[in-house]
Amino acid sequence: MSKITYQIKYWLPVYLYAGLIFYLSGISLPTVPVKMPAIDKIAHFFEYAILGLLIYRACLSGRQSGLGGQLDCPVWSGTPLSLRWTAGHLNSWLTSWLYRKRIFFSIFLSVLYAFSDELHQFFVPNRMMSEWDFLADALGAITAIVVILIIKPQIQKN
Numbered sequence: 001m002s003k004i005t006y007q008i009k010y011w012l013p014v015y016l017y018a019g020l021i022f023y024l025s026g027i028s029l030p031t032v033p034v035k036m037p038a039i040d041k042i043a044h045f046f047e048y049a050i051l052g053l054l055i056y057r058a059c060l061s062g063r064q065s066g067l068g069g070q071l072d073c074p075v076w077s078g079t080p081l082s083l084r085w086t087a088g089h090l091n092s093w094l095t096s097w098l099y100r101k102r103i104f105f106s107i108f109l110s111v112l113y114a115f116s117d118e119l120h121q122f123f124v125p126n127r128m129m130s131e132w133d134f135l136a137d138a139l140g141a142i143t144a145i146v147v148i149l150i151i152k153p154q155i156q157k158n
Contacts (some may be wrong), residue, residue: 028125
């Protein structure tokens with residue numbers, strides 16, 4: 001699988017969904033009374049559960065992508081030591097690292113994006129930064145990834 005195909009198949013959904021979150025967070029909302037106060041937190045929970053799963057899917061697929069070419073990137077060529085980094089080896093190392101650290105990276109990236117989303121809302125008129133929204137975002141991403149880790153072995157047994 002080529003790098004472009006890999007990016008489109010696995011990471012483009014992450015980018016598009018994150019862009020959707022950013023767009024919706026930038027909409028200035030009028031202050032209206034909410035009949036169900038918890039609906040906002042439930043929406044935040046599921047919004048970031050989806051983001052966490054998309055990021056986890058992209059990281060999980062990295063190992064099976066077959067990425068890595070043999071494009072040589074010379075660094076200081078012509079020096080006595082003539083150091084060279086092979087882009088394929090570096091790329092293989094990076095995709096392998098993402099695969100091994102996929103749980104941590106998926107949670108970290110989801111929570112980091114949740115924080116940046118709340119920070120973004122601080123600057124939007126009629127919106128505010130909320131630690132409770134951030135907590136709902138983080139719990140949504142973490143819960144979704146943990147549920148997948150619990151369910152996946154059960155599915156693979158059958």
